[in-house]
Structure formats: C-alpha cells, structure tokens
Amino acid sequence: MNASAPKKMSLKQKYALMTRGVDWTPTYQKPEDFYPYAQFEGIKIHDWDAWEDPFRLTVDSYWKFQAEKERKLYAVIDSIAQNNAQTGITDPRYLNAVKLFIQGVTPLEYQAHRHFAHLARHLPGAGVRIAAQMQSIDELRHTQTQIHTISHYNKFFDGMHDFQHMHDRLWYLSVPKSFFDDAVTAGPFEFLTAISFAFEYVLTNLLFVPFMSGAAYNGDLATVTFGFSAQSDESRHMTLGLEAVRFLLEQDEGNVPIVQKWIDKWFWRGYRLLSLVSMMMDYMLPKKVMSWAEAWEMYYEDAGGALFADLARYGIKPPKYADVASKEKDRISHEVWTVFYNYTHAAAIHTWDVDDAHLDWLSEKYPATFDKHYRDRYLTWRGQAAEGKRFYNNGLPMLCNLCQIPMAFSEPDDPSTICFRDSTYNGAKYHFCSDGCKDIFDNEPEKYVQSWLPVHQIYQGNCGGASVEDVLKWYHIDLGTDNLDFAGSPEDKMWQSWKNPGAKPESDLPLAAE
C-alpha cells in the first residue's frame, strides 16, 4: 500500500468542492438580470452560502445510488412481466387506485421534473441549485418508472391507456392538475415552500407510505416497488423542503410572514388534493393496513406536530385550518367515495357496492361517524341497484373554484350540512367548499378567476358537446369499459375467466337506470 496516497476527502469537504466549488460569479451581467425571478416575491436572502444540504449528496454519489435503485427496480419490473404478476393481486377492484395514480399523480411528477429544472437554473445559491437539479432528475425518474411499471397492468386492464390526455381534461383530474399549475405559476420561493415543504415534507407521506404498504399487502408488487423506489428519493426531497424553509426563516425576519402565508395556503391545497388518497385508502384496498384517519394521525398529527413545534422558534405557527382537517378525518373519505359513486359514469375508474365486511371495517375504524351518517346511504344504493335502479347523478355538480372538487364536503362541525362559502370579485360570485379555499382565493383573486373549471367548460360547449357521450368521447373514456360499476365490467369478466377458466361467465349486473 502506498503510504503517501491522498487521504480520502470528508463528506463536508467533498460537498463544498462539488457545489460551491464549481460555482462562479457573473461579471458582465447584473445579478438581477442573471436571476430575474429571485426578487419579486419579497423574500430577502443575505447569504446564500449559509445553505447546506444535510445529506451532503454530491453528483458522483447521486449517480451511484440512483443507478443501484434503478437496477433493483428494473429487476422487479422484469419479474412482474415474466411471472404474470397481474394475476396475483388480491382483487381487481384494487387497481382502480393504481388508475387514479397514473391519471392523477404521474403527470405531476413530470411537472415537478420541469419546474425543479427551472429552480436549478434560477435560484441564486449553488447548494440549493444542485439539490434542485438532482430533484429534477429524480422526478423524471419517477415519471418514467411509474409509466414503465403500470404499463404492465395497462396490457390487461382499462382506464390507463391515455392518462396524460385524461389528466388534462377530466373533471376529477383537474384537482391535481390545477394544484400543480398553481405551484408552477408561482415564484421560485413559493414553489419551494409549496412542493418541497408543504407537499413533500408534510403531506406526501400519506400517499407514498401507508398507501404503498397497502399496495404490498394486496399483492401489487409493481406499485410498491416503484412507490418505495420513488419514496427513497422523497426523503431527500423532504429534507430539502425543511432546510429550505428554515433557511428562508433564518435569512431575514421579514420572510416569516410571507412563508407563513405560503405554508397556510399549500397545506390546505395539499390536504384537499389528498382527499382522493383518503378514498384510495379506505375504499380501494381490499386488505387494509390502516384507515385514512389513522394515517392522518400518524403522519400529520404526530409527525407534523413535532415539525411545527420545531419551527415555532422562528415564529411559525401550525398551518391555518389544520384543525379543520383533523375534524374532517372521520368523514372525508366517505364524502369523496360518495362523489365518485354518483359520477362513475363520467370517470375512468369503477366503483362498487361496499360489501358487508367492508361496511363493518368502516364502522370499526370510524365509530363516531360511519353508522350514523354513511352506512344507510350505502345500503340504500345497494337496494336501488338490486331493483335495477342503480343511481347515477346526471346533473353536473357545482365545483369549488379553488380546489375544483365538487362541493360535497360538510361543515367542519356538522357532518349533515354541506359547506358552502362564496366571495364576490369584480361583480362576479365565486364558490368554495371551505374557509381554507375561500381564503386562498381572497388573497389572490386575480389568479383564481382564471381557473379552468371542468363543469363551466362543459356548459360553455368546450368539451366535445352537450351529451354525456360527447363529453366522454372528448375525455377518451370508452363508455361501458373504462367507466360505470366494476360488476359486469370487461375487467370483471376477464378476472373471472382467469380465476375460473372454463366457467360460464356470470350474468351482467344491472347498470344505470336512466
């Protein structure tokens, strides 16, 4: 061994050399021309060098570990295809959660990829630019691995064939789309607070951790593998989010009220978006890991409580309306399921009769609300369907102008009354599902009066025509295949033929009574 071999650099030295060490200061351009988006939000940064990535990840290690993650993931993807893993899931109804994932989440990963590339160019600090650059590449990896993995299910099941087109047009997918459109049209510091902090740090745990555990429990090798592979990047992103917010708060006291406003806004926006996940957890996992309410307690109330106690020394308060979210935890999944059951004819997923064992599980998990408010509703629907009068709502719902979810959420203190709020701006009235959504509108009405609201667009004649069939065509939903109840769907028949080869297919269950 050569005794004079150079000593291995410490992580700190390597990090310093490979971030700030490769940065330079422009000499023939003014800083404000070089970084044109860094000023207008009112955030003041005095020392960009104070930023440090606690993981101290440099690009050489980044490639090494990401390559290892990809090797592991693609070995599993090969194995899924080779071993017909689609036949091993507990119940084909489960896959409706995966359909929501590819339609609603994967396009957001791509938006995140694009916008972190923007941050990697436009934030004035070298440390945070490098972190944003890695995250941009991560998000592209998530998009690609989700498409690759789910494409295996797309060979057999419906509703996944045109997810990006659907993302841009469908009424319920305007919820995630408008969320991210709002973030990418904000300034770089708001985006960082919105996506890296409020969404990644505070809320994505609820999608990627207990739900993915549920995917594993239901035999979905595909989703758990891409989910955890993505989530291994997310823990780096969460750390970026927390450090970013701390950095902004430490740099200037004047930043505190600006950041607080963003935390309030993006907590509520993210929480409303996750109402889709509450339904995935409580209604779409045949074998259950935990309820939405339990996940909320574990990942928001406990983890978020510790986080906001930590941020209190900067003068940051827990997000406004977090108390409302906690009040809603026993109701939100049932309210969202109700919306989808009413409108499955216009959705690229299926719904179904909630069977007795599942009703009992919901009663057990939601003792204060389920039997009192929801059980009879589902039993009524079951009775209607048995008489050939399965109820589909053929009216178009009023949407919240902010989160774009149909106005189906109840008053914070009264589960039996729908919550309506409104604001008037320039002589026109705008409607909201909650005080949280109304506040966000009232702070930036000039932004949200531009919202592309799917119901308004249908009424204005911009969505393919005046009939349900016309709109479904414009959505690229194949009527009778992608939509309606699971029972009697082509997927149902295919699954029965897999499980009971040679058996005579059961007769179709009744469809809509229109």
Add this chain to the structure above:
Amino acid sequence: MSRNVSLTLQNTGDSRPIIEAIVADNATAQVREFPSMTKIDCPDKLVIRAGSVTSRIGRAWDVQEIHLSVISLSGTVDEEEDEFTLFWK
C-alpha cells in the same frame, strides 16, 4: 417535552441490519412493523452508527447507503462519515 423523530425503512435485506443496529444503539427506539415497511420512532434523537451496521454485514457500510433503504423520515438530518443522525433542535 420530548418529540419523536421517525425513520421508515423498507423491509429488505439491506434494511434489516440497519434496523438491528438502530435498536442496539438507541435504547428508547420503538419499532413498528407494517406490510413491506418498518417505522422506528424515537424521542428527540436517533443515531445510525456506520460501525454497528458494518459489524452486522461483514463489510464496510457507507452511511450514504441509507438512501437505498429509507422511505420516510421526520426530524433534522445530519449525515457524517461515521454516523447518520435525526434530531429535533
């Protein structure tokens, strides 16, 4: 008042020795197992010592290998050559 830091790892061959090392080195760590993942909560602080993992796997463990196993965390991260720490300030 103590506040929990939290680390969630995948249930894989790479993670098992890390979980063992955490349990050995953090007396107050609480371990909960779920399908495909293990969540470890610990009041105020949790440390992963590279040496403890190394002694379990029979080769040098690089602290940054944590990136292959972790799926969620709560707390402030500090990563050094020989240990990975999660804490609340």
